[in-house]
Amino acid sequence: MATVSRTLAGNYPVSEETRTRVMAAVASLHYVVNVHAKALSGRVAGPVALVIKDITGPSLAHVAAGVEQEAADRGRLSLVCATHDDPAREDDLVQLMREQHAAAVLLVGGAVPGEAYDRRMAGYAEALDAAGSRLVLVGRPSPAPDLPLTVVDYDNRGGAFQAVSHLLAHGHRRVLFLGGEAGMSSAEERRAGYRDALRAHGVDHHGDLDTIGTYTRTSGYARTRDALRDGPEFTAVFAASDMVALGALAALREAGRDVPGDVSVVGFDDVPFATDLTPALTTVRVPYAELGRTAVRLALSSGEAPTGEDHVVLGTQLIIRQSVRRLTW
Amino acid sequence: MATVSRTLAGNYPVSEETRTRVMAAVASLHYVVNVHAKALSGRVAGPVALVIKDITGPSLAHVAAGVEQEAADRGRLSLVCATHDDPAREDDLVQLMREQHAAAVLLVGGAVPGEAYDRRMAGYAEALDAAGSRLVLVGRPSPAPDLPLTVVDYDNRGGAFQAVSHLLAHGHRRVLFLGGEAGMSSAEERRAGYRDALRAHGVDHHGDLDTIGTYTRTSGYARTRDALRDGPEFTAVFAASDMVALGALAALREAGRDVPGDVSVVGFDDVPFATDLTPALTTVRVPYAELGRTAVRLALSSGEAPTGEDHVVLGTQLIIRQSVRRLTW
DNA sequence: GGACGGATAGAAAACGATTACTGTTCGATC
């Protein structure tokens, strides 16, 4: 037994003849080591766990791809789990990952911040840290400093600011904001960016232009249709996600409004087909794959370096295409 | 030790007082079982492994979502691995999954059939079967009967037949086919469906209308642009994937050809945003999520039922939208 | 009142690796 183990590991002198015999036996028996036994004694590199609301979203799929790639490069497997927005499921999964001895647990996607949230995250962080794992919050608010966790976020507020500034710089003054759900961190940040931009350009904020809803095509469609029908007046739309922008474009088309002739539209996410819409959608690019890669990189190196980075914010970039036009009176 | 194990498993009488003491200790120590130790003795449900070329593609993400959901419903975790089309990596992953004691290994996406392919799949099937796992080929050719593997495929040929028949029924006779790579199973089947439809409608097959390329936007764009510039003449395009259709639409728009006024277009896959293109794309819907769910279901029940199904073909459906119009002379 | 059996709890043997010890062999050194 010992000799076989040493032959396969190659960390101990084994005579050429023995090595050959072992290899022959391994081949003829189709032997493969048992990870469980291996993990019980020697050290085994634990998997990286990706806990996500839903893998289907075009942007989240890119996060997953980044995670998988970086994990694979470092010899780790990737576990992917969907929560479908159920906090109880999230609790279970963190527990499960502790059992699995995951090297890192990545919680991806916006959340509703608050005391309850902070408590939950603190609990996760402590529990995982005690088990030698690492909690990483990706695109989620940071609960409190001094917790053993890593945060990898992107600049929601800045991205929204750029997008709205772009519209304002083109002369638009009445910008319909199709925002996300109230309370959700990323939605609130994008909303804050929208308001920042208005303020920076000295434009009054109109409450009825500042709408709340989900990041779905349906919601974008309904809100745009309602605004077109019942007011308020607007000459531009800032959709807090490209899916919402899709709905807005559909509603505008249906109402016979030309984009960008009559109404300008800016989205958020830069989904792959944004450039294939008519008109090609001006939107805010979020480095989703990079987000996933960074999360894994920081998590796996957090053990080594004593003073590794544990809070990173990636930048966003406005991608200018054809859905915005200067407003002329 | 025994008592703790029994208390947590709840499969043996334990006095109320002992149970309380155990639970208190578990809570105060933040104890969680070690899966590895558990797997070594008692039985543990192994994970489901999804081996895929690239998670980013909109259709593959849906397969992944289906797999994850069905696996989670059955209490399994999902491992996701990307091969980036590297056969050596595929070999490694199958080996790795054997070590991991995966309950099922799903190989997803087209492949180049042939003797080499058959031999590789046979090797995988035997090796996994010997380890108590199950190989599932999803959307891939079936190598040979009587191998311990499951095939879950969808009707590429029938879907293509429907799509092209739809165009022919609308009077089109010169249909540019933007096919996939030569040799790839799914691409060849869609090509066969294209030719079937031509034959069924008594339309001659023109070799120069029957093109080969990759399933990318770029390839669709280049081939359509070249055809517009150098011939052959065509009044309709059948793109073997929606990404290719995207490229075709871009090239047509650029050339000032109206869709569907001048040229009709049909795609394949029904990606989520197909309905948001201008015009909304008529395309063939493939039940990707269902494919993933079915694969997991069959794999996990293959052990139980002695005569379970081990070869399933799911149907496809033509989704008629606005990118096809009757050809008038 | 002793035999029997149900309810509990502990002891010990797996599960399949890794690795610190022990041994053995054999060439080199003084």
Next chain:
DNA sequence: GATCGAACAGTAATCGTTTTCTATCCGTCC
């Protein structure tokens, strides 16, 4: 020619559970 150490092979402890076996206690039943 005895000693030493390098090269290699085998023994046994260990990792953390689960699951037989045993063992104890006690109430029941004749």
